[in-house]
Amino acid sequence: xxxxxxxxxxxxxxxxxxxxxxxxxxxxxxxxxxxxxxxxxxxxxxxxxxxxxxxxxxxxxxxxxxxxxxxxxxxxxxxxxxxxxxxxxxxxxxxxxxxxxxxxxxxxxxxxxxxxxxxxxxxxxxxxxxxxxxxxxxxxxxxxxxxxxxxxxxxxxxxxxxxxxxxxxxxxxxxxxxxxxxxxxxxxxxxxxxxxxxxxxxxxxxxxxxxxxxxxxxxxxxxxxxxxxxxxxxxxxxxxxxxxxxxxxxxxxxxxxxxxxxxxxxxxxxxxxxxxxxxxxxxxxxxxxxxxxxxxxxxxxxxxxxxxxxxxxxxxxxxxxxxxxxxxxxxxxxxxxxxxxxxxxxxxxxxxxxxxxxxxxxxxxxxxxxxxxxxxxxxxxxxxxxxxxxxxxxxxxxxxxxxxxxxxxxxxxxxxxxxxxxxxxxxxxxxxxxxxxxxxxxxxxxxxxxxxxxxxxxxxxxxxxxxxxxxxxxxxxxxxxxxxxxxxxxxxxxxxxxxxxxxxxxxxxxxxxxxxxxxxxxxxxxxxxxxxxxxxxxxxxxxxxxxxxxxxxxxxxxxxxxxxxxxxxxxxxxxxxxxxxxxxxxxxxxxxxxxxxxxxxxxxxxxxxxxxxxxxxxxxxxxxxxxxxxxxxxxxxxxxxxxxxxxxxxxxxxxxxxxxxxxxxxxxxxxxxxxxxxxxxxxxxxxxxxxxxxxxxxxxxxxxxxxxxxxxxxxxxxxxxxxxxxxxxxxxxxxxxxxxxxxxxxxxxxxxxxxxxxxxxxxxxxxxxxxxxxxxxxxxxxxxxxxxxxx
Amino acid sequence: xxxxxxxxxxxxxxxxxxxxxxxxxxxxxxxxxxxxxxxxxxxxxxxxxxxxxxxxxxxxxxxxxxxxxxxxxxxxxxxxxxxxxxxxxxxxxxxxxxxxxxxxxxxxxxxxxxxxxxxxxxxxxxxxxxxxxxxxxxxxxxxxxxxxxxxxxxxxxxxxxx
Numbered sequence: 001x002x003x004x005x006x007x008x009x010x011x012x013x014x015x016x017x018x019x020x021x022x023x024x025x026x027x028x029x030x031x032x033x034x035x036x037x038x039x040x041x042x043x044x045x046x047x048x049x050x051x052x053x054x055x056x057x058x059x060x061x062x063x064x065x066x067x068x069x070x071x072x073x074x075x076x077x078x079x080x081x082x083x084x085x086x087x088x089x090x091x092x093x094x095x096x097x098x099x100x101x102x103x104x105x106x107x108x109x110x111x112x113x114x115x116x117x118x119x120x121x122x123x124x125x126x127x128x129x130x131x132x133x134x135x136x137x138x139x140x141x142x143x144x145x146x147x148x149x150x151x152x153x154x155x156x157x158x159x160x161x162x163x164x165x166x167x168x169x170x171x172x173x174x175x176x177x178x179x180x181x182x183x184x185x186x187x188x189x190x191x192x193x194x195x196x197x198x199x200x201x202x203x204x205x206x207x208x209x210x211x212x213x214x215x216x217x218x219x220x221x222x223x224x225x226x227x228x229x230x231x232x233x234x235x236x237x238x239x240x241x242x243x244x245x246x247x248x249x250x251x252x253x254x255x256x257x258x259x260x261x262x263x264x265x266x267x268x269x270x271x272x273x274x275x276x277x278x279x280x281x282x283x284x285x286x287x288x289x290x291x292x293x294x295x296x297x298x299x300x301x302x303x304x305x306x307x308x309x310x311x312x313x314x315x316x317x318x319x320x321x322x323x324x325x326x327x328x329x330x331x332x333x334x335x336x337x338x339x340x341x342x343x344x345x346x347x348x349x350x351x352x353x354x355x356x357x358x359x360x361x362x363x364x365x366x367x368x369x370x371x372x373x374x375x376x377x378x379x380x381x382x383x384x385x386x387x388x389x390x391x392x393x394x395x396x397x398x399x400x401x402x403x404x405x406x407x408x409x410x411x412x413x414x415x416x417x418x419x420x421x422x423x424x425x426x427x428x429x430x431x432x433x434x435x436x437x438x439x440x441x442x443x444x445x446x447x448x449x450x451x452x453x454x455x456x457x458x459x460x461x462x463x464x465x466x467x468x469x470x471x472x473x474x475x476x477x478x479x480x481x482x483x484x485x486x487x488x489x490x491x492x493x494x495x496x497x498x499x500x501x502x503x504x505x506x507x508x509x510x511x512x513x514x515x516x517x518x519x520x521x522x523x524x525x526x527x528x529x530x531x532x533x534x535x536x537x538x539x540x541x542x543x544x545x546x547x548x549x550x551x552x553x554x555x556x557x558x559x560x561x562x563x564x565x566x567x568x569x570x571x572x573x574x575x576x577x578x579x580x581x582x583x584x585x586x587x588x589x590x591x592x593x594x595x596x597x598x599x600x601x602x603x604x605x606x607x608x609x610x611x612x613x614x615x616x617x618x619x620x621x622x623x624x625x626x627x628x629x630x631x632x633x634x635x636x637x638x639x640x641x642x643x644x645x646x647x648x649x650x651x652x653x654x655x656x657x658x659x660x661x662x663x664x665x666x667x668x669x670x671x672x673x674x675x676x677x678x679x680x681x682x683x684x685x686x687x688x689x690x691x692x693x694x695x696x697x698x699x700x701x702x703x704x705x706x707x708x709x710x711x712x713x714x715x716x717x718x719x720x721x722x723x724x725x726x727x728x729x730x731x732x733x734x735x736x737x738x739x740x741x742x743x744x745x746x747x748x749x750x751x752x753x754x755x756x757x758x759x760x761x762x763x764x765x766x767x768x769x770x771x772x773x774x775x776x777x778x779x780x781x782x783x784x785x786x787x788x789x790x791x
Numbered sequence: 792x793x794x795x796x797x798x799x800x801x802x803x804x805x806x807x808x809x810x811x812x813x814x815x816x817x818x819x820x821x822x823x824x825x826x827x828x829x830x831x832x833x834x835x836x837x838x839x840x841x842x843x844x845x846x847x848x849x850x851x852x853x854x855x856x857x858x859x860x861x862x863x864x865x866x867x868x869x870x871x872x873x874x875x876x877x878x879x880x881x882x883x884x885x886x887x888x889x890x891x892x893x894x895x896x897x898x899x900x901x902x903x904x905x906x907x908x909x910x911x912x913x914x915x916x917x918x919x920x921x922x923x924x925x926x927x928x929x930x931x932x933x934x935x936x937x938x939x940x941x942x943x944x945x946x947x948x949x950x951x952x953x
Contacts, residue, residue, distance in 0.1 A: 054887075055887065058887065080886065080916065081887075083915065083916035083917045084886060084887050084916055084946065086916075086917040087916055087917045087918060087919050087945075087946070090917060090918075091855055091856065091919070094855060094856050094857045095852075095853060095854040095855040095856050095857060096854045097854050097855055098855070098857075
C-alpha cells in the first residue's frame with residue numbers, strides 16, 4: 001500500500017541501494033588500488049636510479065684510489081666495485097622497476113652507454129696490474145661523463161616521481177571526494193528514507209490505534225445490540241400481543257405463545273404454513289389483497305381482521321404487518337403484531353348503535369340526526385340547492401303515556417315513527433329527537449312546496465286512529481319547518497327555527513304545520529333576555545348550590561353529593577340549568593360561576609366532614625370551557641386549599657365531548673389535577689361517542705352511567721344486557737361506577753346486582769339545598785353513629 | 792632459540808664439510824651476535840658450507856628481474872639454528888654497504904632462503920651474488936609488498952643478530 005502510494009519512496013530506496021552498491025564498488029576498487037600499490041615493487045624510482053649513479057661513483061672512487069697507489073687491496077676494491085656496478089647496469093632495465101626506469105628521458109641511451117663502457121672496461125679492470133695508467137684514466141674520464149648522464153636521469157626520475165605522486169594523490173583525492181559525495185548522497189537518502197519510514201510507521205500506529213478504538217466501540221455496540229436482542233426476544237415471547245413472523249413467501253416461521261393461546265393452534269402444527277388458514281370469511285378478500293399489496297411494496301399495513309380460532313370461533317384482531325428488510329433492502333420477513341379486540345369491538349358496536357340509534361323506534365337518534373343534518377347542509381351548499389328540516393311533535397303523547405302507561409306510550413312512539421317514515425322519500429331521514437319529538441331532514445327539495453306536500457301528508461296520516469291494546473287512540477302532530485338556506489345555514493339555527501315554527505303550530509291549535517317566519521324567533525328574544533339577567537347574577541347572589549346525595553349501593557349510606565347549580569332570578573323566576581348554562585358557556589361567565597360553585601361546594605363539604613366526621617366527597621360539574629382555561633387547575637387547587645379539603649374528596653364531572661375534542665390545554669389541566677389527587681368523572685357516560693381508547697388516554701376515575709341506560713332495565717331485557725355490558729366494561733377498566741337517575745327499588749336492585757358502586761336519584765333524594773342536605777346527613781349520623789364507607 | 796637445537800647428524804656433516812673446505816674456500820658470509828657464549832660471537836660461512844645445508848628452491852619473479860627464476864640456497868632459519876643465534880632482528884649488510892633489518896620471525900614464518908644459486912648456477916657479484924635473500928613471493932602472495940621487497944637484500948656479506 002505504502003509502496004504503491006509513494007513513488008518517491010521507491011525512488012529513494014533505489015537511490016540508496018544504488019548508492020550503497022557504487023560506494024561498495026568504489027571502496028573495492030580503492031582497496032584493489034591500495035593492494036596493488038602495496039604489491040608493486042619499490043617504486044622509489046629516484047632511489048633506484050640514484051643507486052646506479054652511486055655504484056658508478058663508488059667504482060670511479062676505487063679507480064681513482066688505484067691510480068694514486070697501486071695495491072692489491074685497491075685492485076680488489078676496483079674489481080669488486082666494478083662487479084657491483086656491472087650487476088646494477090646489467091639488471092637496470094629488468095623487472096617492473098626496469099620498465100619504469102626505461103621510460104625516463106635519456107635512460108635507455110645511458111644504459112646502452114653504460115653497458116658499452118662496462119664491456120670495454122672489463123678486460124682493463126680484470127688485468128689492472130698490467131695496464132697503463134692512461135687506459136685507466138680514460139676509463140675514469142668516461143665514467144665521469146657517465147656519472148653526469150646518470151645524474152641527469154636520476155634527476156628526471158625525481159621529476160617523474162613527483163608527477164606520478166601528484167597524479168596518484170589527485171586520483172586518490174578525486175576518489176575520496178567521490179566517495180564522500182556518494183556517502184553524503186546515500187546518508188541523505190537513507191535519512192530521508194528513515195524519516196519516511198518513521199512517518200509511515202506513525203501513520204500506521206495511528207491507524208492501528210484508531211482501528212483498535214473502532215473495534216472496541218463496535219464490540220461494545222454489538223454487545224449492547226445483543227443485549228437488546230435478548231431483551232427484545234424475551235419481550236416478544238412474553239408479549240401480550242400475538243406476534244407472527246413469516247418468510248418472504250408468506251409462510252409462518254415463528255409465532256409467540258400469545259398467538260398460540262389466542263388462535264388455539266400450536267406453533268409446531270402451523271410452522272411453514274400460509275397464515276390464510278386463520279381466515280374466517282368475514283373479512284372481504286379486498287382487504288387481504290390490499291394488505292398484501294402494501295406489504296409486498298415495502299409498506300406497513302394496519303387494519304382489523306376477523307379471524308377464526310381452531311375451534312371455529314370467530315375473533316377480531318387489530319393487525320399491524322410490517323415487512324422486514326435485509327441490508328440490501330430486500331424484504332426477507334413479514335412481522336405481524338396482532339391484538340385480540342373482539343371484546344372491544346363488541347362493546348364499541350353496541351355503544352355505536354346506542355350512540356346513533358334510538359333503541360325504541362330504531363330511528364337515528366339525536367346525535368346521528370344532527371350529523372346527517374350537517375351533511376345535508378354541506379351537500380346543499382355544494383350543489384347550491386335547498387334542504388328542509390321538520391320538527392314533529394306528537395300533540396297528545398303525554399296524556400296517552402300518563403293515562404295508559406309507558407308500554408302503550410312506547411308503542412305509540414314506535415307506530416308514529418313508522419307512519420312518519422312512510423310519508424318520506426328514500427333520500428329523507430326521520431329521527432327521534434327525544435321524548436315525543438321527531439325531526440325529519442328533507443334532502444334536495446326545490447322549494448317550500450315540496451316540504452309542504454310532505455307535511456300535509458304527515459298531518460293526514462295521523463288523522464287515522466292507532467290500535468293499541470284493543471283501543472282506538474288518536475294523536476295528532478304539530479310540525480314546524482325551516483329551510484336551508486333561507487332560514488339559516490347552521491344545524492342549530494335550522495333546529496331552533498323549526499322548533500319555533502312547531503311551537504307556532506301548536507299555539508295555532510295543533511294538528512297542523514307551520515313554516516318558520518322571522519317573527520317567530522321569540523326564543524332568540526328570550527335568550528337575549530336571559531343573557532341580560534345572567535350578567536351580574538353572581539354578584540347579586542342569585543345562585544345557590546344544591547346537593548343531590550350520592551349513595552353507597554351496598555350500605556345505602558350517603559357518602560357524598562353532586563353539587564348542582566340553581567338560579568333563582570327575581571325577574572325570570574327559576575331558570576333551569578339547561579337554559580342558562582349553555583348561555584353562560586357561550587358568554588364565558590361560566591368561568592367565574594364555576595369557580596364560585598367549586599368554592600361553595602368545597603367549603604360546605606369540608607364543613608360537613610368536620611361536623612359529622614364523615615369521609616364525604618363532592619362531585620362538581622366542570623364545563624369544557626373551564627377546562628380550556630390555562631389557570632383552571634390552579635383555581636381548583638386554590639379552592640381546595642381555602643376550604644382545607646383533601647384533593648381526593650373532590651370529583652370533577654366532565655362530558656365525553658371534552659375527551660373527544662382532546663384539546664391540549666384541557667388535557668394538561670386534567671393531568672395536573674389528577675396528579676394532585678383530584679378525581680375525574682365522566683358524566684352521562686354512554687350518550688356520546690365513547691370509546692375505550694378515550695377512557696384509556698385520560699386519567700379517568702369514575703363513570704356516571706347515563707340515566708337513559710338504567711331507565712328501562714327492569715322491563716327491557718335488551719337494555720338490561722346493554723347496561724350490564726357497560727358496567728362490566730367500566731369495572732374491567734377499574735373505574736368507580738355511579739348509576740344516575742335511580743328512581744325505583746327495581747332499578748336499585750339491578751345496580752346492586754351489577755356491582756355498581758354508587759348511585760344517585762329520586763329513589764333516595766332529589767337535589768336539595770345545603771341546609772336540607774345537612775339535615776339528611778344529621779339524620780344518618782344519628783342513625784349510624786359511625787360511618788363506614790368504602791368510597 | 793634453545794629449543795632449536797641442531798640435530799647431531801647435520802652437525803657432524805657440517806663440521807666435516809667445514810674442516811675439509813677450510814683451506815681453499817673463502818668466507819662469503821659472516822654472522823655476528825650472541826650465539827650462546829654471550830655477545831660478540833662470530834660465525835663465518837663459505838659457499839661450500841652454505842651448499843652443505845639442506846637446499847630449498849624458490850621459483851619466483853622479482854621486481855628487478857625478467858621472468859620466473861629458480862633460486863636455491865639454505866633456509867635462513869637453518870643457518871640461524873646452526874649458529875645457535877639468539878635475537879629478534881637481523882641487521883643485514885651488503886657488499887656496497889646497503890643495510891636492512893629483517894625480523895628473525897620472517898625466517899620462521901616463511902621459507903626465506905639465503906640464495907646462492909640462480910638457475911642452478913652459483914651467483915657472482917655481477918649477478919647479485921654471492922648471496923641474495925629471497926622470499927617465496929610466488930608461493931605467499933601476501934609477501935608481494937614493498938616491506939618484503941626491501942628486505943630482499945642482494946650481494947649479502949654479513950648478518951648481525953640482535
